[in-house]
Amino acid sequence: MRHDIRVEGHGYRLRPIADNDAALVVELRSNPELNRYLHAGAIDIPQQIAWFHGYYERPGDFYFVIERRTDGLPEGVISIYDAENGQAEWGRWILRPESLAAVESAWLIYRTCFERLELDRICCRTVAANEKVVSFHDSCGIEARRMLPRHFELQGHWFDAVEHRVDRTAWVTLAPRLEKLARALARRSRHD
């Protein structure tokens, strides 16, 4: 949906996605290094803009660009969607391969969920075979997880998912570690 939520972090910020970010999304989603576990998406800028126009009208869907605070360079995208009755899911998370924004963008999306949207809980569902991302969520310290058999259909094949769930109580525990790492990275980053 169209929104005006901007969330500032230490080294990165989240800002609303817009039509002129279509090339970024197509570039990220077309990268074979990044798209192995993604649903098929737009293959060109006009298709991506058409998808955006559907997204702008969809309630409870908040799509963001992850950009560096120092120079505004976009390093990825991330979303909260299906926000309803105090809960939501986050995903559509893609970062440039060389980006160091993983930790801070996760911290920022949880802050958006709990501080800006004032949701009570959020989950993230990852293809179980995407071991690095499953491990990332585990490394965040999220203890509430479960397997969802045959949850995703990608290119005609069914994949199990791992669901990680975070509520307000868990967030209080997780947030300091994520922020500490984000702050440490930002303090040293010169982006030159």
Next chain:
Amino acid sequence: MTESMDRNAIEVKLLTVLSTLLKQPFASVAGLSRQNTPAWDSLKHVEIMFALEDELGLEFSDQELAGLDDAEKIIAAIEARHAS
């Protein structure tokens, strides 16, 4: 760098950091990479890099932080610091 280290000493430091942070034993750096170590995720990578910096008294550049994705690259970067 304050003092020189030979490759063996660097390997020992690296294996100790990796084993501690990834919570699994690593006996050798041969072939060890993010690609083939699922637990070496983006968050752990940052922690590993910071721990090595603390242990060895050096600082990697941002580009190195992102790009040092296997044991051999990390060792080479540390050796380069010691040689300079």
